[in-house]
Amino acid sequence: MRSMHLPWLHPGDPFPDASQAWDESQPAPGLLAAGGALDVETLYRAYSAGIFPWFSEGQPILWWSTDPRMVLPTAAFKLHRSLRKTLRKFAADPHCELRVDSHFDTVIRACAATPRAGQSGTWIVPAMVRAYQAFHRAGYAHSFETWIDGDLAGGLYCVGIGRAVFGESMFTRTPDASKIALAGLVSFCLANGIALIDCQQNTRHLASLGAREIPRSVFVQQVARESREAAAHWRFDPVYWNALLRPRTTA
Numbered sequence: 001m002r003s004m005h006l007p008w009l010h011p012g013d014p015f016p017d018a019s020q021a022w023d024e025s026q027p028a029p030g031l032l033a034a035g036g037a038l039d040v041e042t043l044y045r046a047y048s049a050g051i052f053p054w055f056s057e058g059q060p061i062l063w064w065s066t067d068p069r070m071v072l073p074t075a076a077f078k079l080h081r082s083l084r085k086t087l088r089k090f091a092a093d094p095h096c097e098l099r100v101d102s103h104f105d106t107v108i109r110a111c112a113a114t115p116r117a118g119q120s121g122t123w124i125v126p127a128m129v130r131a132y133q134a135f136h137r138a139g140y141a142h143s144f145e146t147w148i149d150g151d152l153a154g155g156l157y158c159v160g161i162g163r164a165v166f167g168e169s170m171f172t173r174t175p176d177a178s179k180i181a182l183a184g185l186v187s188f189c190l191a192n193g194i195a196l197i198d199c200q201q202n203t204r205h206l207a208s209l210g211a212r213e214i215p216r217s218v219f220v221q222q223v224a225r226e227s228r229e230a231a232a233h234w235r236f237d238p239v240y241w242n243a244l245l246r247p248r249t250t251a
Contacts, residue, residue, distance in 0.1 A: 009036035009063075018050050018065035018220050030066035037061070038131035040138045047140075047161055048227045050220040052200060057125045067216035070199040072167070074189040076210040079244060086176050087183055090146075091241045097147040098184040100236045104136045107143040107155045111169040124169060132157065132168075141168075142234050144185045146177040153177035158185060158197070160234065164226040165189060166198040182209075183244060184236060190243035192232040196222065 004026065007016050013036060021032040032051060036042055038061060046052060046063060055062040079087070090096045112124035135141040136157075145155040154177025156170035167185070172178035189197060199206050202213060 006031065007033040009033050011037040011039070011042070015046060015049055015051055015063065018216060021065045021067065021216075023067070030064045031062060032065050033063045034060045036063065038127060040134055040140070043131065043135050043159075044138075044140060044161065047159055047164070047166055048223065050216065050223045052166070053128065053131075054123050054200075055125070056123055061127075064200075065216060065220075066200060068202075068213035069216050069219040070202045070206060070211050070213055071219065072186075072197040072199055072206065072209065072211040074186050074195060074197060076212075077183075077186045077244070078208065078210040079183070083176070083179055083183065084245065087180065087241065087245060090180055091238065091245070095149050098180065098236050098238075099145040099147055100188075100234055101136070101142050102145060103152060104141065104143040104157065105133055106152060107145060107171070108132055108136075108157050108169075110152075110155070110171040110173075111157060114169075114171040135159070139231075144181040144188075144236070146174075146180045146184075148174060148177070155181045156185065160231065162227040162231055163192075163194050163229040164198075164223045165194055165196070167200070184240075187240040187244040188232070188236055191237075191240040194226075194232065196226075198223075 016033055018032065021030050022028055038053065051063050051065045053061055054064050108129055112122050112129055132141045140161055141157060141159050143155055143157045146153045153174035154172035156178060157168050159166040159168060170178040170181060185197065199211050
């Protein structure tokens with residue numbers, strides 16, 4: 001069993017190696033460090049090393065790197081028959097649109113306000129909202145937005161560093177709107193040669209969409225490699241739907 005010592009970071013301090021995160025023998029597997037800051041430079045260093053912040057109101061900043069890591073290989077995305085039908089209808093309707101980064105602030109606030117099953121609050125606390133808004137302005141956080149008849153029906157936000165993409169949270173106001181946004185992100189990734197979307201935590205819903213666990217060491221190596229690649233141009237072209245809607249994976 002490892003020591004229960006948890007490193008305390010001061011702003012600007014380097015992160016411990018992700019391999020030093022607490023393991024299954026400790027009370028919070030994946031917890032790596034506490035403290036530090038949520039500025040753009042720190043978030044950039046964290047994500048580039050396979051580390052992410054996650055904490056609740058009243059807690060210090062907590063930094064995590066889970067092992068194994070849940071990822072969604074974009075080529076393995078399971079487009080279930082009902083969602084395929086919904087996407088075809090959405091893509092053909094001139095009153096429906098998938099946008100990127102047109103209302104990031106609205107999306108992250110909606111994600112923060114969305115109730116989650118089994119949770120009494122949200123980890124997207126005001127400090128996190130401000131941090132990711134700044135990360136967005138710096139070009140590293142992005143929103144995928146489902147618009148129907150001129151209204152924002154749902155969406156998600158994610159982080160993109162080079163060709164490494166990290167999913168964060170989503171919300172919906174209309175049935176399937178968040179699923180459409182996720183499918184839009186997958187379509188964007190397929191069209192731009194992005195192989196993985198980080199999902200952080202294992203859930204049955206993610207597994208049903210094709211996500212799977214990989215060793216943290218493999219994930220960290222891939223992130224280090226992909227984060228150094230030239231970034232994709234974060235926009236959505238309707239032709240990207242073709243990368244997903246052509247006959248490929250059925251369920």
